[in-house]
Amino acid sequence: MAITVRVLNESNNRVGQIQLDLVLDVLASEDEYPLSTDCEFYFKMNTTSLQVGGGSIPVKVTKSLSDLALNGAKQSRTNVATDYTSVTDMVEDYIFDFTHGHTADQYTSGCTAQGAMSI
Numbered sequence: 001m002a003i004t005v006r007v008l009n010e011s012n013n014r015v016g017q018i019q020l021d022l023v024l025d026v027l028a029s030e031d032e033y034p035l036s037t038d039c040e041f042y043f044k045m046n047t048t049s050l051q052v053g054g055g056s057i058p059v060k061v062t063k064s065l066s067d068l069a070l071n072g073a074k075q076s077r078t079n080v081a082t083d084y085t086s087v088t089d090m091v092e093d094y095i096f097d098f099t100h101g102h103t104a105d106q107y108t109s110g111c112t113a114q115g116a117m118s119i
Contacts, residue, residue: 003091007049007099009119016049016119018098020091043087045094051115057098058114065090069097070109076100079107 003020021044046059060069065084069076075084076097084090101116 005095007095007117007119012119014119016047016099016117018045018047018049018095020045020094043091045098047098047117049117049119051101052118053115054118055115057117060094060097062090062094068109069093070102070106071111073109073111074107076102076106 002022005018005020007016007018008014009016023042023044042061042063044059044061047057049057051057061067065087066072067090068074068081068084074081075093077093084093097114099117101114102111104113105111
Protein backbone atom coordinates (compact mmCIF):
# COMPACT_ATOMS: atom_id res chain seq x y z
CA MET A 1 0.00 0.00 0.00
CA ALA A 2 1.34 3.43 -0.87
CA ILE A 3 0.13 6.97 -0.43
CA THR A 4 1.52 9.78 -2.53
CA VAL A 5 1.21 13.30 -1.15
CA ARG A 6 1.57 16.09 -3.68
CA VAL A 7 2.87 19.41 -2.35
CA LEU A 8 2.10 22.47 -4.49
CA ASN A 9 4.27 25.59 -4.49
CA GLU A 10 1.75 28.18 -5.69
CA SER A 11 4.38 30.88 -6.28
CA ASN A 12 6.01 28.96 -9.14
CA ASN A 13 3.26 26.41 -9.87
CA ARG A 14 5.58 23.43 -9.22
CA VAL A 15 4.69 20.20 -7.43
CA GLY A 16 6.79 17.99 -5.18
CA GLN A 17 5.82 14.55 -3.96
CA ILE A 18 6.23 12.61 -0.74
CA GLN A 19 5.74 8.84 -0.92
CA LEU A 20 4.44 6.96 2.13
CA ASP A 21 4.65 3.19 1.93
CA LEU A 22 3.16 0.77 4.45
CA VAL A 23 5.63 -2.12 4.46
CA LEU A 24 5.29 -5.60 5.94
CA ASP A 25 8.43 -7.65 6.52
CA VAL A 26 7.71 -11.35 6.93
CA LEU A 27 10.28 -13.91 7.98
CA ALA A 28 10.81 -16.17 4.95
CA SER A 29 10.27 -19.34 6.97
CA GLU A 30 6.92 -18.17 8.35
CA ASP A 31 4.34 -20.97 8.11
CA GLU A 32 1.81 -19.96 10.74
CA TYR A 33 -1.57 -18.49 10.08
CA PRO A 34 -2.43 -15.99 11.34
CA LEU A 35 1.05 -14.56 11.05
CA SER A 36 3.14 -14.68 14.20
CA THR A 37 4.97 -11.83 15.91
CA ASP A 38 7.95 -12.31 13.54
CA CYS A 39 6.18 -9.87 11.20
CA GLU A 40 6.84 -6.15 11.33
CA PHE A 41 4.73 -3.36 9.90
CA TYR A 42 6.25 0.05 9.36
CA PHE A 43 5.94 3.23 7.34
CA LYS A 44 8.71 4.23 4.96
CA MET A 45 8.54 7.89 3.87
CA ASN A 46 10.67 9.46 1.19
CA THR A 47 10.79 12.10 -1.49
CA THR A 48 12.82 12.68 -4.62
CA SER A 49 12.58 16.43 -4.03
CA LEU A 50 15.75 18.07 -2.77
CA GLN A 51 16.30 20.43 0.13
CA VAL A 52 16.48 24.15 -0.58
CA GLY A 53 20.11 24.69 -1.57
CA GLY A 54 20.51 21.07 -2.75
CA GLY A 55 21.01 17.79 -0.98
CA SER A 56 18.60 14.91 -0.70
CA ILE A 57 16.14 14.53 2.14
CA PRO A 58 16.77 11.29 4.03
CA VAL A 59 14.26 8.44 4.01
CA LYS A 60 12.32 8.25 7.28
CA VAL A 61 11.12 4.95 8.78
CA THR A 62 8.62 4.60 11.62
CA LYS A 63 7.54 1.42 13.39
CA SER A 64 5.27 2.90 16.03
CA LEU A 65 3.54 6.10 17.10
CA SER A 66 6.48 6.78 19.44
CA ASP A 67 8.90 7.29 16.49
CA LEU A 68 8.78 11.10 16.53
CA ALA A 69 10.01 13.08 13.51
CA LEU A 70 12.91 14.87 15.23
CA ASN A 71 15.43 12.17 16.15
CA GLY A 72 12.64 10.14 17.78
CA ALA A 73 12.61 12.78 20.53
CA LYS A 74 10.16 15.53 19.51
CA GLN A 75 7.32 16.17 17.10
CA SER A 76 8.34 18.52 14.29
CA ARG A 77 5.39 20.93 14.41
CA THR A 78 5.62 21.56 18.15
CA ASN A 79 7.97 21.19 21.09
CA VAL A 80 6.18 18.02 22.21
CA ALA A 81 7.85 14.76 23.24
CA THR A 82 4.70 12.63 23.55
CA ASP A 83 3.70 9.82 21.19
CA TYR A 84 1.46 10.61 18.24
CA THR A 85 -2.21 10.02 18.99
CA SER A 86 -3.00 8.48 15.58
CA VAL A 87 -1.37 7.39 12.33
CA THR A 88 -2.91 10.47 10.70
CA ASP A 89 -1.22 12.74 13.26
CA MET A 90 2.12 10.98 12.67
CA VAL A 91 1.86 11.25 8.88
CA GLU A 92 0.91 14.94 9.06
CA ASP A 93 3.87 15.72 11.33
CA TYR A 94 6.33 13.90 9.05
CA ILE A 95 4.91 15.71 6.01
CA PHE A 96 5.34 19.00 7.90
CA ASP A 97 8.95 18.03 8.61
CA PHE A 98 9.65 17.14 4.97
CA THR A 99 8.15 20.39 3.65
CA HIS A 100 9.47 22.84 6.28
CA GLY A 101 12.69 21.15 7.39
CA HIS A 102 14.22 21.84 10.79
CA THR A 103 17.28 23.37 12.41
CA ALA A 104 20.01 21.34 14.08
CA ASP A 105 18.93 20.30 17.58
CA GLN A 106 15.42 21.70 17.00
CA TYR A 107 13.55 21.75 20.34
CA THR A 108 16.70 20.22 21.94
CA SER A 109 15.95 16.96 20.14
CA GLY A 110 19.55 16.21 19.11
CA CYS A 111 18.59 16.05 15.40
CA THR A 112 20.78 17.21 12.55
CA ALA A 113 19.63 20.11 10.36
CA GLN A 114 17.41 19.42 7.36
CA GLY A 115 16.52 22.06 4.81
CA ALA A 116 12.99 22.71 3.63
CA MET A 117 11.73 20.84 0.58
CA SER A 118 12.61 22.68 -2.62
CA ILE A 119 9.76 22.65 -5.11
